[in-house]
Amino acid sequence: MDLQHQGYRANKPRARAAPPTADSILFDDTSSAALNNQGYYTPVYNMAGPSNDMQGGAVPNNVFTDPMANAAMMYGSTLANQGKDIVNKEISRFMSVNKLKYFFAVDTRYVLKKLMILMFPYTHQDWEVRYHRDAPLTPRQDVNAPDLYIPTMAFITYILLAGMALGIQKRFSPEVLGLCASTALVWVIIEVLLMLLSLYLLTVHSDLSTFDLIAYSGYKYVGMIFTVLCGLLFGSDGYYVALAWSSCALMFFIVRSLKMKILPSLSSDSIGTGPSAKHQFRLYITVATALFQPIVIYWLTSHLVR
Secondary structure, eight states: OHHHHHHHHHHHHHHHHSOOOHHHHHSOOOHHHHHHHHTSOOGGGTTTOOOTIIIIITHHHHHHHOHHHHHHHHHHHHHHHHHHHHHHHHHHHHOOHHHHHHTTOOOHHHHHHHHHHHHOGGGOOOOOOOEETTEEOOTTTOTTSOOSHHHHHHHHHHHHHHHHHHHHTTOOOHHHHHHHHHHHHHHHHHHHHHHHHHHHHTTOOBSOOHHHHHHHHHTHHHHHHHHHHHHHHHHHHHHHHHHHHHHHHHHHHHHHHHHHHBOOOSOGGGTTOOHHHHHHHHHHHHHHHHHHHHHHHHHHHGGGOO
């Protein structure tokens, strides 16, 4: 009995070193190595929480190696490319990106010379737009070519100047500034639509595009900036002097520029009118467009100077 008791006591510390479990009593655990190789079991992190692989780390690998998933991804990318082509085709129907780039092909020299012509057009002699292989030269190559860079920058500057003028008069608010910007934009749209409608109804053929009309209509913002600045610096007297100067300069610029753009109709025989009638229609459109500029300038700047 003493020997058995001593033997039992000798084996007891070994039992404490490894707590018995159901698996260790019945058989040796040989699945841990296989599970580790598959990435589903990591003994070191079992006490801290689930491993990264248990949280879905192995799922993306299975997805990318799945043939069905690859086929679905290829089909989705094909649909996306087809949708992109359709959108680009629809946009090209209304607006050519390459043609739009032409109106922003400017440099510093062109901008300075164009601003001088807009403010002092009386000294400019050659108003003819130059062509190369039946295509007009870019604005940086021809100062008479219309551009959209100056109208865009002038529009933004006009909005900022209007906000400053309203702030000086303590009348600034986001709503008033937004109304000023939207009104200036709507007037340009109305002017371009009226111009297109007049050319269509009078069947006057010309090489004027919609972008050309937007450019010529947007040049008024340069005179508006000059008018508002003079009004802020010199009061109402300076405002009206600047308004008269910028209006006359812009009207002269519009008449000389459109005179080179609007051409006699080639289908005059279809409506029974002669070349003299077409020449009168062209003159009426040019003069009406020029006379419309001072009205818009005064309407968009008079409330900014008090």
